[in-house]
Amino acid sequence: MGDYIKEIRDPVHVFIRIDETERAIIDSRFFQRLRNIHQLAMTYLVYPGATHRRFEHSLGVMELAGRIYDIITNPDNIVDESIRSFVPRRESDWHHGYWRSVLRIAALCHDLGHLPFSHGAEELISPGWNHERLTVEIIFNSEITSILKEAGIQPEHVAKLAVGPQKYRNEPFTIWEAILAEIIVGNAFGADRIDYLLRDSHHCGVAYGRFDYHRLLEKLRILPARYEGSDEPSLGIEYGGIQVAEALLLARYFMFTQVYYHRVRRIYDLHLKEFLRAWLPEGKFPTDLATHLYLTDNEVQSAIAEAYRYRINEQYEPARCIMQRDHFRLVYEHNPKDHEIYPQPGDLLYQALCKEFDASLFRHDVDKKENAAPVFPVLLRDGTIESSINQSELLKRIPPLIVDNIFVHPSHVKEVETWLRREKDNIIGGTT
Numbered sequence: 001m002g003d004y005i006k007e008i009r010d011p012v013h014v015f016i017r018i019d020e021t022e023r024a025i026i027d028s029r030f031f032q033r034l035r036n037i038h039q040l041a042m043t044y045l046v047y048p049g050a051t052h053r054r055f056e057h058s059l060g061v062m063e064l065a066g067r068i069y070d071i072i073t074n075p076d077n078i079v080d081e082s083i084r085s086f087v088p089r090r091e092s093d094w095h096h097g098y099w100r101s102v103l104r105i106a107a108l109c110h111d112l113g114h115l116p117f118s119h120g121a122e123e124l125i126s127p128g129w130n131h132e133r134l135t136v137e138i139i140f141n142s143e144i145t146s147i148l149k150e151a152g153i154q155p156e157h158v159a160k161l162a163v164g165p166q167k168y169r170n171e172p173f174t175i176w177e178a179i180l181a182e183i184i185v186g187n188a189f190g191a192d193r194i195d196y197l198l199r200d201s202h203h204c205g206v207a208y209g210r211f212d213y214h215r216l217l218e219k220l221r222i223l224p225a226r227y228e229g230s231d232e233p234s235l236g237i238e239y240g241g242i243q244v245a246e247a248l249l250l251a252r253y254f255m256f257t258q259v260y261y262h263r264v265r266r267i268y269d270l271h272l273k274e275f276l277r278a279w280l281p282e283g284k285f286p287t288d289l290a291t292h293l294y295l296t297d298n299e300v301q302s303a304i305a306e307a308y309r310y311r312i313n314e315q316y317e318p319a320r321c322i323m324q325r326d327h328f329r330l331v332y333e334h335n336p337k338d339h340e341i342y343p344q345p346g347d348l349l350y351q352a353l354c355k356e357f358d359a360s361l362f363r364h365d366v367d368k369k370e371n372a373a374p375v376f377p378v379l380l381r382d383g384t385i386e387s388s389i390n391q392s393e394l395l396k397r398i399p400p401l402i403v404d405n406i407f408v409h410p411s412h413v414k415e416v417e418t419w420l421r422r423e424k425d426n427i428i429g430g431t432t
Helices: 020-027 029-036 054-072 094-109 131-140 143-150 155-163 175-185 191-204 213-218 239-260 263-279 289-293 297-310 313-323 336-341 345-356 410-429
Strands: 004-010 014-019 220-224 233-238 329-332 362-369 377-379 385-387 401-408
Touching: 004 020, 004 054, 014 020, 014 054, 020 029, 020 094, 020 143, 029 054, 029 143, 029 289, 054 094, 054 175, 054 191, 054 213, 054 220, 094 131, 094 155, 094 175, 131 143, 131 155, 131 289, 143 155, 155 175, 175 191, 175 233, 191 213, 191 239, 213 220, 213 239, 220 377, 233 239, 239 377, 239 401, 263 297, 263 313, 263 362, 263 401, 297 313, 329 410, 336 345, 336 410, 345 362, 345 401, 345 410, 401 410
Parallel strands: 233 377
Antiparallel strands: 004 014, 220 233, 329 401, 362 401, 377 385
16 A cells, blocks of 8 residues: 555646556546546536546545645644544554555545536435435445455445545444545545635636645644534644635635536526436436446437437427527526515515516526535644634635526516516515
C-alpha cells in the first residue's frame, strides 16, 4: 500500500499519483462508467466548458483526501493530547498505511452510484434509494469487492468512509471512522466539496469557486468541539486559516447562485426529468447493478435524440426543448421583498397562473438550503477552541440559498409577464 506506480495529469491538482490497488479500482467497469456521467448534468448547455465528468472529479477527491490525511496525522499538527489516542502513528504503526489507503480508495469510490446526469434527476429513483446506497451496493457486490479483499482491505471500511454516517446502514462509526468520512464528505472541509468547487469553476470558466485551497489544507486540524461542552472531535482549522475557510464557504455560496442555481440550468433539469419519467420503466431508475452499470448519459442522450427525431409520444416535447434549446422561460424568481410578505410567494403565483392560463404551460422550481455556513471548531492562538460562528462575522451573514422559479412556455412569455406585472402584488399582498 502506498507505492505509487503511475501519475495522471489533472488540470486542477497537476499530478495525481496512484498505486496498484487504486489503479485496479480505476480500471474496473463501475469506475470507468463514470467517464460517461457528466458532473453538472446539462450545465454545458449554459456553460459550454462544463463537459467534465464524475471520473476526473473522483480522482481529484482521492488526491485531496490523501493530502488532508497526511496533514492532520502529522504529529506536529496534533494539538490536543486526547486526539493522539486514536490517530495511527505515521512511521511505526501499520494502521497508518492501512487507513490512508482505505481513505483514498473510499474517496475514489464515493460517486460510483451516481445516476445518469448526476444530481439532475436523482429524485427519479425508488423510495429508500439514492446514489449513496447504490455506491455501497457496488462496493459490496461487484469486482470492487475482489480488488479490495486481494489488497487486504475490508470493503465495509471503504463503504463507510465513502458515504459517511448519515448515509450508511445505520451502523455505528468509531471516532476515527467518523473523522475519516468527514475528510471526504464533510459539510465544511470535505475533499468532495473542495474538488467540485475548484473543478466546476475551472470548467465553467468562472472565478467564483476559486480560493487558496493549499492554505486551507495546511491549516486543517482534528479538534475537539469543546465549545459545545464535548470532546467529540471533528475537522477544524487553526485561527490563521479562518479567512480561507470563509473564502471556501463564500465560493460555495457564489457557485450556487451563479452556476448550480442558474435559471437556465434549472429548467433543463426539469425538462430532463420530464423526459426520463416518460422514458424509464414506470418513470424510475432501476436499482439493480447490472442495469446501473450500462445506463449512462450516453444512453439517455441517444434516447432523447431518438424521441425528438421520431416524435415518440410523451417523450417528444421535453426532448424537443432540449434538442432545439427551446426551453421554458423564467417569468418569476425569488424576491426577498415578496418573501417578507408571504413565506412561499412562488406557490401563490404558480397556483394563480395555473387557474388563469393552461397549467401545462408552467413549471415551478423550488429548492432551499438553510445551512449556508456549517459550524466547525477553530483553534485560537491561546490554545482555546471556539465555534467558527463566534469567530467570523462574515459566516453569520451568509444567507440561505433559495430557488423559487416559475417558468412558462416560450409562446406565452409576454402575455404572462404582462399579467404578472398587473396582478403579482395583489396576489401576494392579499394573503396578509
